[in-house]
Amino acid sequence: MKRLRLQWIGILLLVAILPALPAAWTAQTLFSQLLDPLLETDLMAGAEAGLASTRDLLAHERAAFLGALRGGARVDTLSPTQWAGLTERERASFAARSAQAGAEAPPPRSGPVLLGPERMTLAGEERLVAYVAAADGARCWVTWPLPPALAERAAQLTDNLRLLRSLHHQRARLLHGLVATFVLVYGGILLFVLVLGLLLTARLNRPIAALAQGIERVAAGDLETRIETRGAGEVARLLERFNAMIARLQEQQQELVRLEKLAAWRQMARRLAHEIKNPLTPIRLAVQQMRDACPRGDPEYRALVNEGAGIVEEEVGALRNLVTAFSQFARLPETERVPLALEEIAADLTALYPQEQVRWVWDAGRDTARVQIDADREQVHRALINLVNNALEAQAACGSAGAIEVRAAAAPPTPEHPQGEVLLSVLDRGPGVAPHDRQRIFEPDYTTKPSGTGLGLAIVAATVARHGGRIAVTPRAGGGTALRISLPRSASGEKGDPA
Numbered sequence: 001m002k003r004l005r006l007q008w009i010g011i012l013l014l015v016a017i018l019p020a021l022p023a024a025w026t027a028q029t030l031f032s033q034l035l036d037p038l039l040e041t042d043l044m045a046g047a048e049a050g051l052a053s054t055r056d057l058l059a060h061e062r063a064a065f066l067g068a069l070r071g072g073a074r075v076d077t078l079s080p081t082q083w084a085g086l087t088e089r090e091r092a093s094f095a096a097r098s099a100q101a102g103a104e105a106p107p108p109r110s111g112p113v114l115l116g117p118e119r120m121t122l123a124g125e126e127r128l129v130a131y132v133a134a135a136d137g138a139r140c141w142v143t144w145p146l147p148p149a150l151a152e153r154a155a156q157l158t159d160n161l162r163l164l165r166s167l168h169h170q171r172a173r174l175l176h177g178l179v180a181t182f183v184l185v186y187g188g189i190l191l192f193v194l195v196l197g198l199l200l201t202a203r204l205n206r207p208i209a210a211l212a213q214g215i216e217r218v219a220a221g222d223l224e225t226r227i228e229t230r231g232a233g234e235v236a237r238l239l240e241r242f243n244a245m246i247a248r249l250q251e252q253q254q255e256l257v258r259l260e261k262l263a264a265w266r267q268m269a270r271r272l273a274h275e276i277k278n279p280l281t282p283i284r285l286a287v288q289q290m291r292d293a294c295p296r297g298d299p300e301y302r303a304l305v306n307e308g309a310g311i312v313e314e315e316v317g318a319l320r321n322l323v324t325a326f327s328q329f330a331r332l333p334e335t336e337r338v339p340l341a342l343e344e345i346a347a348d349l350t351a352l353y354p355q356e357q358v359r360w361v362w363d364a365g366r367d368t369a370r371v372q373i374d375a376d377r378e379q380v381h382r383a384l385i386n387l388v389n390n391a392l393e394a395q396a397a398c399g400s401a402g403a404i405e406v407r408a409a410a411a412p413p414t415p416e417h418p419q420g421e422v423l424l425s426v427l428d429r430g431p432g433v434a435p436h437d438r439q440r441i442f443e444p445d446y447t448t449k450p451s452g453t454g455l456g457l458a459i460v461a462a463t464v465a466r467h468g469g470r471i472a473v474t475p476r477a478g479g480g481t482a483l484r485i486s487l488p489r490s491a492s493g494e495k496g497d498p499a
Contacts, residue, residue, distance in 0.1 A: 002198070012066050023186060029378070030129070032259070039055075058119065058146070061128060061144070061146055061147075062117050062128060064144075065117050065128045065130065065144035066117065066130075066388075068144070069130065069132060069142065077140050077141065077142050077143070079174065082290070084240070090120075094141065097131060098131065098359075101124060106139070117130040117144065118130075119146065121402055125145065126145075126146040127143040127144060127145050128142075128143065128144040128146060128148060129141060129142070129143050129144075130142055130144075154267050181464060190499045204235065207227075207229075207235045207236075207238075207239055208235070210227050210228070211227060211238070211242060214226075214227045214242065214246075218246060218249075223246060223249055223250040223253060224250070225246060226246065227239045227242060258411060258442075258443070261443060261444060262462065265444035265458070276319055276323050280316050280319055280320060280323070282448070283312065283316055284313060284316050287309045287312045287316075288309070288314060290305060290307060290309060291305055291309045294306075300380075332481045335376045335379060335466050335467070336376050337374040337375055337376055337467070338374070338375070338376075338377070338417070339372045339373075339374060339375055339490045339492045340372060340374070340375045340377055340380070340426075340490075341369065341370055341371065341372050342368060342369050342370070342371050342372075342373070342422065343369035343370065345377075345380060345381065345384065346360045346369065346408070348377075348381050349381070349384055349385070349388070349406065352385070353388065353404075355403065356403055357392065357403055357404060358388055358403060358404045358406060359403040359405055360406050360407075360408065361405055361407045361408070362408055363408065363409035363410075364409065364410060365408060368408050368409060368410050369408070371410050371422055371489060372489065372490040372492055373422050373467075373487045373488065373489060373490050374467075374490045374491075375467055375487065376467070376490070379463050379466075379467075380463070380467070382463070383459075383460045383463045383464065383485075384406070384424070384426070386456050386457070386459070386460050387426040387460060387483050388404055390408070390424060390456065390457070390483075391404045391427075391428035391430065391483075392404060392428075393424055393449065394428050394430025394431060394480075394481065395428050395429055397430065397431065398430055398431045400428075400429040400430060400480075402429055404425040404426065404427070404428055405425075405426075405428075406424065406425070406426055406427075407423075407424070407425040407427060408422070408423070408424055408425075409422075409423045410422060410423070410489070411423055411486065417488045417489070419488060419489040419490070419491055420488075420489045421469075421487065421489060422486070422487050422488075422489055423484060423485070423486050423487055423488045424482065424486075424487070425482055425484045425485075425486070426482070426483045427476050427480060427481070427482050428480045428481055429475070429476070429478075429480040430480055430481055432475055432476070432479065432480055432481050433448070433473055433475070433481050438473050438474075441457055441473055442457050442458055442460075442461040442471065443458060446456040446458075464485055464487070467487055467488075468488050469485060469486050469487040469488065470485070470486045471483065471484070471485050471486075472484050
């Protein structure tokens with residue numbers, strides 16, 4: 001399974017890495033296409049030309065401002081409101097420039113230009129500012145308003161041109177940074193997907209490894225193998241089906257072994273029945289002739305002959321019974337199934353045994369008595385007689401009193417038997433069956449009774465199997481044995497039911 005795990009990891013790596021190559025190439029191409037229009041030479045040239053044009057306009061405004069100052073035109077002085085709107089830094093700048101021009105405070109008149117004009121923002125408005133001297137020697141700051149659009153355009157063009165030049169100088173670094181960011185993000189996602197895939201693979205690999213080991217054990221002949229199933233999903237259902245399949249294989253193997261034993265015992269029983277049956281008739285006839293030829297004058301000798309003949313005839317009768325059991329086991333009669341109600345089976349059985357010996361119990365009342373099965377009446381009758389006789393002998397062996405209980409019940413439908421099943425149980429209060437005997441009690445030539453042939457329960461089990469049923473032996477609560485037979489219900493329903 002290590003090789004399978006490596007294959008899973010290799011597949012995950014290929015699935016995760018292969019899309020990364022075209023994705024990285026696509027990202028680099030897109031970033032290049034986004035940056036190239038911004039770094040075109042014509043775009044930079046246009047921005048520089050626009051900035052030069054704006055500078056010319058600003059120069060024209062300066063010239064007009066200077067012309068107005070030299071021509072004695074009326075211009076705005078720095079108002080108290082504008083002075084109050086200046087920041088401390090701007091005021092310090094004005095003071096430094098005034099000191100540079102040899103002035104201590106701005107006088108309220110205009111005159112020759114001493115400093116400027118310069119573009120400044122006063123109270124949120126773009127203006128040209130100059131420091132001038134009046135005819136009387138007084139000095140002051142004067143301002144000239146600039147068109148708002150011109151100042152805004154100059155600022156935008158300056159900023160844009162600075163940005164374009166910065167992008168142009170750092171193009172490669174910017175492109176590498178964008179690609180590196182993409183690779184880093186994609187790599188994190190790739191790593192997360194890979195770790196998640198490994199965890200899922202390990203989770204999937206464990207039950208598959210257990211399944212492979214289970215298959216190897218089954219191939220080696222271990223049908224006791226079962227695989228633990230956890231959770232839900234397709235893999236869990238697969239393991240459950242595997243366990244169910246192995247259970248069916250185990251049952252089929254046990255059934256096959258049982259059938260092989262039955263076949264071997266039937267062949268042997270057929271031969272034994274033939275070999276034993278042939279000399280029985282001559283033995284019986286010879287004994288009768290010996291008894292008839294015995295002299296009548298000697299009573300003691302005649303009594304001895306009659307006693308010996310009686311013993312021989314008794315043993316010959318026992319051998320005939322054994323031959324009959326062998327014959328029944330070796331060749332079961334053909335099964336002729338007909339719809340048969342449980343009350344008919346009960347009537348046949350109660351006709352043979354008094355209520356002090358056998359008592360029928362209907363678990364669901366008399367409705368159960370009308371339930372039908374498809375069965376051979378004679379074979380089912382003989383099988384139940386065999387079980388009842390065994391139960392009576394078991395109770396007599398331990399001196400237990402009370403009637404044998406035959407319990408009948410109807411089981412609900414199952415996938416194997418959609419019509420449902422009938423359960424017949426023969427319950428006694430005998431010594432019970434030891435646990436190690438329960439698995440072999442239905443095998444031929446296996447008996448727990450000193451005088452048993454070991455064929456009775458084997459014939460019963462074969463009869464039940466021919467009817468598509470099952471038989472099992474379990475301990476009875478409170479002591480004793482319960483022999484339970486399950487037979488499929490008839491498709492015709494209950495007696496008197498049109499279904």
